[in-house]
Amino acid sequence: MFFNLYVSMVAAGEASGTLEGVLERLADFMRASRSCAGKVGAALAYPALMGSCARRVITVMMVSSYRR
Secondary structure, X not given: OOOHHHHHHHHHHHHHOOHHHHHXXXXXXXXXXXXXXXXXXXXXXXXXXXXXXXXXXXXXXXXXXXHO
């Protein structure tokens, strides 16, 4: 379930005796990754909403012009 990078870093930390520092770095990296993913999701929400609204408006316009 873990990425190979995490496993390799923990193994290197155990071998060098700096496991605590390695785990702190991994935790910081995971927090930063989660934060970045949240920001990307929030940035894509508005364009997705506008695209959905545009599709609906175009569909309504096409259906209403077809019925005339």
